[in-house]
Amino acid sequence: MTAINALRTSTSGLNAQATKLSGISNNIANSSTVGYKRVDTQFESLVLEGSSSGSYSMAGTQANNRVEISKVGQVQYTGTDTDIAVNGTGFLVVNETSDSDGKYLATRAGSFRPDAYGNLVNSAGYYLQGVKLGADGEPVDNAGDNNVEGLTTVNINNISVASAPTTEMRTWFNLPKTETGYANPPPDADSFVSSIDYYDLTGGTQTLTYRFTPRIPEEDGASDTNTWTLEIFDSASGDLSSTDTFDTTKRVAAIGMQFWSTGDYAGTIGAIWDESGALLADADFLTQQTTMAAAGSAPVLSGVPNPATYGATAASPSTDYGDTDNLAAASVLGTYDSETGVLTVKVGVQGGYEGYDLPITIGTFNSFEGITQLTGSYQETKVEKDGSGFGLLERVSVEEDGQVIATFSNGKSRAIYELKLAVFPNANGLNPVSGDAYEMSLAAGAVRLLQPGDGAAGTTSGASLESSNVDIGTELTNLIETQRAYSSNASVIRTADQMMEEATNLKR
Structure with missing residues (x-):
């Protein structure tokens, strides 16, 4: 290789190291830049001419900066x-x-x-x-x-505001079995009451008030009836000017419920009377009650008990469990689905507005996952509902x-x-x-x-x-190596220059 080729080769080395230095400087400058991808410098040798014998004429090197896009940061x-x-x-x-x-x-x-x-x-x-x-x-x-x-x-x-009406509700209660026996005087009319809020179509908060009334025997010594009337009153229905929670115009549900008293299902729902006028009952429960009623060992249930008299008196009592013509004086409201255990009521009924259906899960026949009648106190065992009132956007997350x-x-x-x-x-x-x-x-x-x-x-x-995928320690090491390589190339250029000067002096 001639001195001129050495000059050309080392000059390309200087340029290549300068290219690498620019990449290192960019990496160090962006070491704290979010999402920055490190620049990596790759070198390749340049050959002017080669032969099959293995001899070649070298022309130095060149550098290419590549971004390490696929390398992730912390x-x-x-x-x-x-x-x-x-x-x-x-x-x-x-x-x-x-x-x-x-x-x-x-x-x-x-x-x-x-x-x-x-x-x-x-x-x-x-x-x-x-x-x-x-x-x-x-x-x-x-x-x-x-x-x-x-x-x-x-x-x-x-997205600034949000509200959603309540479209389903799940309410389970335990009713005290001892309250369906003879009592004189009977318990207070509002002894078993619960209030549960829900959201209407505009996101406003309304209240459903549940009132359970036991049917009690008319004479001392009679067996427990295991029968209750469930009424639900809606604050958004009926006469809105009335302050009486139990205003009959606000009543959206009134059904009769009878519970198993013996057997494996004791304390669970056995029969329900709803507004369809039909007796909905488990087949085994119906057989048992009919047999007991015929033997005089169980009270006869004639439709939905009238809560005004604790069910002790009903219009034209019937001894036929299939007779639903003579129900209690109170209007019967609410449709019950024995397959799903859902009682569907209409809420928001007022004036000419018919309101909308609200399905309320109260439990299926023979199931403890629902309204029960067990020895103990009256209490809510589960209340679940969807829907939401008016709300402002508070935060956004990913x-x-x-x-x-x-x-x-x-x-x-x-x-x-x-x-x-x-x-x-x-x-x-x-x-x-x-x-x-x-x-x-x-x-x-x-x-x-x-x-x-x-x-x-x-x-x-x-x-x-x-964070950036740059490692400062690696970059500083590369910086030192680049500086030395640059200095070495500069030394070669100085040496080649001296050799060319010596060759020039030989002619003098």
Whole structure:
């Protein structure tokens, strides 16, 4: 190799080390940048000419900086709900504009904050994209899992309030068995009363008042009747100007209930009379009661007992369990489904408005999971209901499956967006742009949008960020090596220059 070739080779070495130095300096400068991917410098030798004999003419080296896109950084908890980190494979999808009309990009820089309009935007000015969900949790406009253009900017200002009516309720009670025996005087009319709130169609709070009245025998020494009347009064029904909780215009349910007194099912519901006018009963229970009534060892139940007289007196008492023509004086309300154990009542009935159906689970025949009549005190054993009142948006969080959850001041939560992760066959082929984002390119392959946690996609972590994948110790070591390599190349250039000067002096 001539001195001139040595100069050219070492000069390429200086340029290559300078290229590496620029990558190291960029890594160190961005060691604290969220989602930053380290620049790695790769060297390759240059050959001007080679031969089959193995001899070649060398021309030095050149360096290429490559971004280590697929190398993940450490996920750190931040406590800020709108921060998002990706655990594993995949990228968050962002857009250059809030209306999603700009270029779609991929990023792992998940430090998002709402702008003045509620759009989630990161520190680089890119807007987070997702699938908008309706109140039912289904996509509002689903353009397909692999359609990037079907995504829209995540906005948390378009969900400000929330309320939902109560559409189902589960109420279980224990009724004291001892109260269905002879008593003189009878217990107070309001001895067994409970009030349970529910939400109407506008999110307002209303109250259902349950009143249980035992049917007691008319004479001392008679056996327990094991029979009760259940009335339910609705604060949103009937005469709203009345302050009487038990105003008959507010009554939305009035049914008769009879319980097993012996056997394996003692204390459970055996029969119910509802507004259909039919006796609903377990077959074995009906056989037992009919037999006992014929023998005079059990009281005859004639429809729904009248709570006004504790059921001791009813209009035209009947000895036929199948006779439902003569019920108590009180109107019978509510439809019972013996298969599901649901009593359906109409609430909000007033004026010309018919109200709406509210199914209330009270239990099936022969089941202890429902209203029971056991020895003991009167008490509510279970109260469950859905629905919610008026509530303001309090916070937004991100789940592992990519769902953006809105939590309201009424304690209710629901998903408002679903994030998708962009997965590429060759993530390192993406084209880096400013702001730690990447353009989708042919070299990266076709993008697939996957729900976090599905297939090759990683999961999302809310209130967390992925830190830079730069290791400062490694970069400082590389800095020292680069400095020495640069100095060594400079030394070669000085030596070659001296040799050329010596050769020039030989001509003089």
